[in-house]
Amino acid sequence: MSSHTPQQVSRRAVLSGSFAALMLGLTGCTDITPEPAPVSGSPTGAIPPRKLKFAAAAPALSLDPAAAGDNDSFRVTRQIYETLVSIDPQTGGPMAGLAESWTESEDGLRYTFALRRGVRFHDGTEFNAQAVVANFERWLNLSAEQRENGLQGFYQVFHHLSDVPELPEDNQSAQAPQTNPSETNEKLEATLAQQESQLQAMRIQFESELFTGDSQGGSASYFESVEAPDEFTVQLNLRRRLTGVIEAFTLPGLAIASPASLSGGSAEQPVPPLNELPVGTGPYRFVEHQDNLLRLELNESYWNTARVTNNPQHPERIEISSISRAQNRQTALLSGDIDAFDMVSVDILRTLVRNARMVVNRDPFSVLYLGLHHGAAWLDNPTFRRAIAHAVDKGRLSRELFINGTKSAQGILPSTFGVENPDNVIFYSPDEAKKLLELIGYDGSPIDFAYPRNVARNYMALPERTFALIAEDLAAVGIKVNPVPMDWIEGQYLQKVRSEGFKGLHLLGFSGAYRNEDDFISGVLSAKQYEFGYTSPLLDAQILTARSIPVGEERTAAYRSILTTLTHDLPLVPLVFPISALALDAAVTFYPSSPVLDEVFLDIKLERNTHLTG
Structure with a gap:
């Protein structure tokens, strides 16, 4: 992935037309924090919380990240949960998350994670090694329906239910299309020759022991076990080297949920499923999900205080709705009903530009x-x-x-x-x-x-x-x-x-x-x-x-x-x-666009509060 350093909106705006239109788009885009002003109509002059109203193109299908497979769900869960490894916005590479550091054994079969101390889930439960192990145990025992719905989690990374393929015999690798042009036939013959050469090499490799240790899943599962040597250390054991496994821990489907939210409660009052009451360690807490509106609020006990204080313009409340038609999302933005929306289509781009709205690109991924x-x-x-x-x-x-x-x-x-x-x-x-x-x-x-x-x-x-x-x-x-x-x-x-x-x-x-x-x-x-x-x-x-x-x-x-x-x-x-894009109102002066959609709303900068009630 190419570097995806966050840019000021004014530098990433996609503006069509003349230089005058460009200058219109730049108007009001500044990184200077404005002085707060009392709100008229408030008896005490108190400033209401900064609120971001965001419109997605489709509703979130699940608030349980392990059982989600759509980016509209992950947009929400990335605010509530966190992963062991985070993504460096400067390089796109892995950086410390809930794990402060990690080491890899020489054979690539063992990873040891040193966990961050002093972190608590939204329900007050302490984050520690046992919490991580509890999440692994839960992933291992997901229902067939949950596994089917989840597309960026444990089963995708570790291929846990896969079996070692049985290699085909000679001349059974594929069926070649029959065509007339000699050039095409030559290419097909070259392809078949290459496949047969690869098969011969792989037959030799597959005769050896590809995987080590016992499997809790299929014969080609990379996962062997996970253990907690002490309160803040987790050890992951693999059955075969898996290049990029550290980067895989940035996936939203491997987010860590409160162990108290995974099981427990009485028969009369069982713990609600994560899809109804998500509980993570992230910068925002779940408030409610009613009809077409999902509400979050700032986690006042968030462990990463530096991230909060370094951006005093962050949203304190978030409302996420879904509007399926691009023209309707555009109308809502232009009328001031929302502050931002995703999925800008090419047919509404010019209207947004003419109305001096920012359009922020994501690098194609x-x-x-x-x-x-x-x-x-x-x-x-x-x-x-x-x-x-x-x-x-x-x-x-x-x-x-x-x-x-x-x-x-x-x-x-x-x-x-x-x-x-x-x-x-x-x-x-x-x-x-x-x-x-x-x-x-x-x-x-x-x-x-x-x-x-x-x-x-x-x-x-x-x-x-x-x-x-x-x-x-x-x-x-x-x-x-x-x-x-x-x-x-x-x-x-x-x-x-x-x-x-x-x-x-x-x-x-x-x-x-x-x-x-x-x-x-x-x-x-x-x-x-x-x-x-x-x-x-x-x-x-x-x-x-x-x-x-x-x-x-x-x-x-x-x-x-x-x-x-x-x-x-x-x-x-x-x-x-494709290049995808978001549209922003003038109140949003910075949006952390990411090609892998790792867009945490705590990093958004709001110039002013346009929503004075609610």
Whole structure:
């Protein structure tokens, strides 16, 4: 991940048009703390708490970080909970969080964390090693539904229920699409030769003991155990080296909850689940969640007093609501009903600029893709999938539907990882798509195409229009689609395409949460047998092998081979690496934008309090 040093809003504003418009946008953006003034109408002249009213594009689906999988939920839980390791806003690397320091054994199988002292959860419970162990024990025993809903937590990091893949025999690694052009055939032959060479090397490696120690989960689980040698020391034991595990502890799904909130209480008054009453160590406490409004207030006993005092302009109260339509979010901002909103779409950007509102970019760290279910008619044909990949004009998508700076994607890894695209990349070529369709005798049968509606994600601000452009591209080469719009709310869309295995085309994306290639690869493919109707022992073996390779050229080459396999098999077509953005009212003079969405509201600066009641 590239450095994502927080910038003053005035330096990161995305402003279109003339220099005059730019100067309008800069008006009022200053880092000078204003002198507080008495509020008229108050009998005592007391200044009400600084309040931030924030509008998301969708409601939080869960306040239990271990069972959450959407960024709107994590936006909230990042304010309430904290993790053992934090993200350095200057470098994007790991820094001390609830753990002050850590050490790694020479073989990479043991990590020892020295915990921070003097920290208490919002319920008064002391943070210590036993609290950390209690959270691990809870993660190990999550229900099937909680595991399914959680997408950035224990099971994703440690691959706890995975088994060692059984390597395919010779010539069973993949099915090669049959095409006419000699150049394409040469590339396919080279790909197959590379796969066979990798298989031979991995067969030798897989004959040895890949993992050590007993597993509480699958045979390919990296987690062995966790223990507390003393009150403020935690030791994590692994079954195999896991490169980037320290960075993984920054994930919101590995946030530490109060052990008293995980169990206990009487039969008459059991402890409420975290989804109803979240209890962490973070800078804000949960107040209530009613209808479409979620309220938080400053944790007056927050352990990081320096962080509080260093920003005297921080919000003291927070209200988060959801407004699904971008135009409605814009209207609420311009009318003063909210102070900020996420998911600025390109079609409202100019209006915001003309009204002197700030638009703050995030560096791209997500990918939008087109899913291709291998169990659907025609999509089960590799040549047909290849025709689709040739038919989609990714450049037009990025130009017309995304904020300037969005790049076309040839693989699912952003360029920040430095992994070059494989040699078998499929470029936009309608003529080639038509040739392939003619070759296989495509009869024009329509393909179901699912897309979400009434939502905006940081990888897809305009899903309906994204569908429309892709459908146009497919129609131009003769591929007919049957539109299948689905509501996003309450996880309906995700459930349909990821768990139930919608058989057709679908739009979805993935947001990276920490700087590790496996986060993207395993995140996108975590439900590949359902979402794409796709299984590949070769790919599974490639991914397992790559996870343990230290950072360097060998690791980069391993992930390039993974991209080669994905391009060959085509369970999905990567589309763009989008830039997402937020809009701010003049009262917000600083927002800690982050490509991995590690945006703690305690670091926001409010110039003045625009909400004088409530």
